[in-house]
Amino acid sequence: MTIPLGEFDLIARYFTRPARRAFLGVGDDCALLPAPAAGEQLAISSDMLVEGRHFLPDADPEALGHKALAVNLSDLAAVGAQPLAFTLALALPQAEARWLEGFARGMWALADAHDIELVGGDTTRGPRNLCITVLGTVPQGRALLRSAAQAGDDLWVSGTLGDARLALGYRLGEWSLDDVAQATSFARMDRPTPRVTLGLALRGVAHAAIDVSDGLLADLGHILQRSGVGATVHADACPASPALRTQSATRRRLCQLAGGDDYELLFTAPTSARDAVQAAATQAATAVTRIGRIETRPGLRLIDAEGQVLDNAYAGFDHFRPA
Ligand code: ADP
Ligand code: MG
Numbered sequence: 163m164t165i166p167l168g169e170f171d172l173i174a175r176y177f178t179r180p181a182r183r184a185f186l187g188v189g190d191d192c193a194l195l196p197a198p199a200a201g202e203q204l205a206i207s208s209d210m211l212v213e214g215r216h217f218l219p220d221a222d223p224e225a226l227g228h229k230a231l232a233v234n235l236s237d238l239a240a241v242g243a244q245p246l247a248f249t250l251a252l253a254l255p256q257a258e259a260r261w262l263e264g265f266a267r268g269m270w271a272l273a274d275a276h277d278i279e280l281v282g283g284d285t286t287r288g289p290r291n292l293c294i295t296v297l298g299t300v301p302q303g304r305a306l307l308r309s310a311a312q313a314g315d316d317l318w319v320s321g322t323l324g325d326a327r328l329a330l331g332y333r334l335g336e337w338s339l340d341d342v343a344q345a346t347s348f349a350r351m352d353r354p355t356p357r358v359t360l361g362l363a364l365r366g367v368a369h370a371a372i373d374v375s376d377g378l379l380a381d382l383g384h385i386l387q388r389s390g391v392g393a394t395v396h397a398d399a400c401p402a403s404p405a406l407r408t409q410s411a412t413r414r415r416l417c418q419l420a421g422g423d424d425y426e427l428l429f430t431a432p433t434s435a436r437d438a439v440q441a442a443a444t445q446a447a448t449a450v451t452r453i454g455r456i457e458t459r460p461g462l463r464l465i466d467a468e469g470q471v472l473d474n475a476y477a478g479f480d481h482f483r484p485a
Pocket of ligand 1: 173177178187188189190191192193249250251252280281282283284285
């Protein structure tokens with residue numbers, strides 16, 4: 163017989179570890195952390211995963227634990243911040259040990275890999291909802307901002323794009339995939355790799371940065387808008403995984419240009435910094451590819467390998483856009 167877990171047993175069993183950098187971690191009304199050192203700023207971001215919106219009820223809990231933290235670490239990566247601590251607000255329909263064990267395992271594995279400490283949170287009964295807030299540190303004035311792109315900058319992206327959308331399309335029944343393509347694209351969708359080391363290495367090298375969560379062109383749009391610039395993007399220069407390279411050009415473009423959930427870094431850097439960008443990529447063991455250029459002329463121009471202008475029909479995801 164399994165004894166039902168109470169709220170405080172649950173917190174103690176799955177989400178409490180001795181405080182390290184924190185002066186006070188889980189267990190009191192607030193966590194206490196040392197203030198950032200002189201010359202440093204705190205970087206703070208929240209991201210929520212909602213059942214039925216971001217994941218299905220039968221999603222693997224271990225992958226969810228990973229992803230809930232990964233999407234938050236990705237925001238720290240996008241500003242070039244060093245992960246410090248996080249909080250976890252959890253709504254669950256019931257305290258189910260098997261689910262919690264898996265979730266905690268996935269979350270702690272990624273937390274340990276990035277040396278980030280869980281310092282508190284909230285736990286309540288309700289439709290499943292996973293909300294993490296991350297804290298990081300960045301030297302004053304060194305954060306990579308969406309607003310810092312300059313005309314003449316190269317446009318770069320890390321890793322490969324489009325795999326998460328390829329997996330989503332399969333799961334929605336839009337297309338079929340062979341076993342290998344399923345395995346590789348599911349891994350990208352379910353267990354994204356936050357590019358924290360790359361973000362850190364790009365401080366002082368890149369101008370603007372953003373993580374690709376809603377779609378390449380949609381997220382690029384945020385940089386352009388905030389920086390008051392335009393861009394030309396070479397659609398066929400976007401780096402693709404072997405699985406995506408076997409797809410039709412139309413499907414590949416859809417996945418790469420409009421697909422979200424890749425959590426790669428999209429960033430701009432002056433042409434004089436090409437060697438420095440490559441050095442940062444080597445240091446972070448993450449490939450980077452040049453896919454376009456920032457320009458004074460407003461708007462986003464999309465061209466193919468022959469330089470032909472393509473229609474930009476690749477809006478990204480917006481939770482509140484009318485269907
Ligand atoms: P309060 O009622 O003062 O908000 P709670 O009783 O909700 O405090 O939480 C008790 C302690 O457990 C607090 O330190 C809180 O930060 C922590 N906590 C609650 N839920 C979680 C969770 N899911 N993960 C980590 N810490 C948690
Ligand atoms: Mg509470």
